[in-house]
Amino acid sequence: MTVMTPMADITLRVASVLIDELRLEDVTPETFAPDMDLVDEVGIDSMDLATVALVLQDHYGIRFDEDDYPKLTTVRKIAAYIAERLGA
């Protein structure tokens, strides 16, 4: 049985939320490239990111800061942001 690190688990969760909320096709949380640029390569915009942030807030019980959105441009960066806020 594979034991995932907290960071790996968060990364998968972020990818999963992105896929669900943006209705992305032909990609799974496992195949979602964590360093793919969400703005340039996936085409998400501020409204999409706000939606994803709200869903992740619910899940992790943390608070996203609206001013931090511009920094959250990849799955890995979002996961790291959550991990930092969780103290993981």
Place this chain on the structure above:
Amino acid sequence: MIPGDAVTAAENTCGATAGGPRAWKFADILADPRIREKWEKVRRYFFLRESTYDLTRRCNIRCDGCYFYAGEKQHVRGNPDPEAWRRLMQAEKARGITYVVLAGAEPALVPDVCRACYAAMPLGTIATNGLEPIAADVGYRLHISVWGNDATSRAVRGAEAMLERQTENYRGDPRAVFVYTFTAGNIEESYAVADYLVARGCRLTFNVFSAPETYTGSLRHSMASLMATRRAMREITRRHPASVLFSGYNAVVHTHALGLHDLFACPYPRRNPSTSLGLGRSFRQYRADLTWDRGAACCVPDTDCADCRHYAAGSAIVTAKMFRHAVDPTLFSAWLDYVDTYLAVWVTDYVKSPDLVEDLVAPPGVAREGCN
């Protein structure tokens, strides 16, 4: 004061959360089926990415307080070549723009340019004074600017019989939305003008005069005129619910003592240095010579930001601030009503739903005593 016109804190207490009422999860807010339904309805339009374009420097009237004839943009050399505009639209599409607002000075005076833009980029709106008909094969939404009754228009815009000519051109036109701009001097007549438009099968929405930076005239609002404007907006909306595209939250945020920038931190490039996401990344305001200047880029350039309550600005500014409205069901519902209104005003064939919130709700982060 008319019942329902006082801004109530409701359960959101102006968006306060710390140490206050329950902190809502987004999923719990969406558990209300009415909220969920409207959320799913509006979010389908999150793909809209706008930019704005001055099609020409020419206009057939001169209005007191016109933002186009303020600042530098009025002095550029206009490019009337439809092919140049078609290429620009294609380039805009390639960089992700999906929605265009064609304005300044009077787009109806360059019909071939309008047609070229429409052929390349079919989602958008033309802002026009409505005195010249725009060909039926240009399928954009049309916003017809109204600044009062005919006597007022004669005084402020120098044009005769404007309502008659505007409604002659656009009554029953499914593209048309009449935009009544409230100034400090045309509030009382708004009721009669609305009656006139509705009687001729016209839909309308509201704008609030937002003074250009150098403006020294008499149209600029005071607190008293903003409150009178809010009452008029509410009363006209009640009187003509099927014809007026507006919501209670529209009325609050566009007549607030604080302008849109101070309420919501305007995300247009002119006030937003970030280029990584959203309007700061994608929005451009092209002048009539097809150039643009990031430092001046917003939907109403040369407007005094502190006085900006413009409907076009709000459509982007308020809509972009979803995150800060998603703190409780009441505030989020008010935001949904606003976005639903914005889409009905700007997107052809989009039908506005009944509002979720009847009472007036304070914007997020505004202390209750400052709500109105």
